[in-house]
Amino acid sequence: MDKVALRRINLRTAIDAELRRKGFKNDVTFCEHYDLNPSHISQLINGHGSFGERAARNLENKVGWEIGLLDLESENESLPITKGDGSIFISPIEFKSADTKGRTSNVQIPVYKDVKASCGSGIENFLEDVSEYLEIDPYILKIMGIQTNPKNLRIIYSAEYSMYPTVAPDSPLFVDVSDKDPNALKNGSVYVFTHNHELRMKRVFVSYAGSKTVKLTSDNPDKNRYPDEFITNDQLNEINFVGRLELALVKP
Structure with missing residues (x-):
């Protein structure tokens, strides 16, 4: 899979995991919590914005995700999500x-x-x-x-x-x-x-x-x-x- 397309899929999965774990109502409240621009995040997910290596690493660092998380691949195109402290783990169902x-x-x-x-x-x-x-x-x-x-x-x-x-x-x-x-x-x-x-x-x-x-x-x-x-x-x-x-x- 194209690296940029993979990042968009993984970003959606990672945000969904955060919504469940921390009880955010929607993507906007997630973005407000981490001081992110909701429009920019929406563009990254929906394929309307540039999503290069630097942007991916900066986003992971700002949210506190493990560096490289957005580039992970799996057989089912389903993201195993982890943080350094082990506080999140979502595996394929x-x-x-x-x-x-x-x-x-x-x-x-x-x-x-x-x-x-x-x-x-x-x-x-x-x-x-x-x-x-x-x-x-x-x-x-x-x-x-x-x-x-x-x-x-x-x-x-x-x-x-x-x-x-x-x-x-x-x-x-x-x-x-x-x-x-x-x-x-x-x-x-x-x-x-x-x-x-x-x-x-x-x-x-x-x-x-x-x-x-x-x-x-x-x-x-x-x-x-x-x-x-x-x-x-x-x-x-x-x-x-x-x-x-x-x-x-x-x-x-």
Whole structure:
């Protein structure tokens, strides 16, 4: 790839990493933070400005990126981004087939593309057949807010609007399958579970005032369509919990 074209791609990737890591709202706030000209940065990204060796090194130095970062190449044209203090590391994200074993430091999360929460029947053994794996750097999971061990994660999909706006239909769901003990639920968290041969997803609230009661609620404010449900502790133990929702990638 042409060196200048590579720098433009890497600059876009590097800025995106900074937006996620430091919570900048957009490119303009990123530029304001580092005293950069937003118009000039936009021109560099979109191919309307000169992006030579000197300009690349000056930009890396001003932002605090590792010198030479904007010239790095990878097989997938995806930029591994590092700083001298190791505070950023973004590696390529790649889907692998079900029989592929990872050969990098990345982790592989099983993906079940045909499994959707709040969907029909016959899903008792739905976590047996993996569709594919999401190969991802564990650090990306951390900056996405996932705290559990990546080995505990499974990816399924949402089916409808009961948990909207927290979860949109057809959004990938990162589920922690290690957190499924009905006697140790995290109050107020969203859980995926099977009940009466249906895979469901609800926010769970446990009350210990008097006798133990449990409220299963949808995040959708339309309570006529998605009413709250109340069950007893005995009924809670009849539910087969799959795991706790760690993250939902909400589609716009």
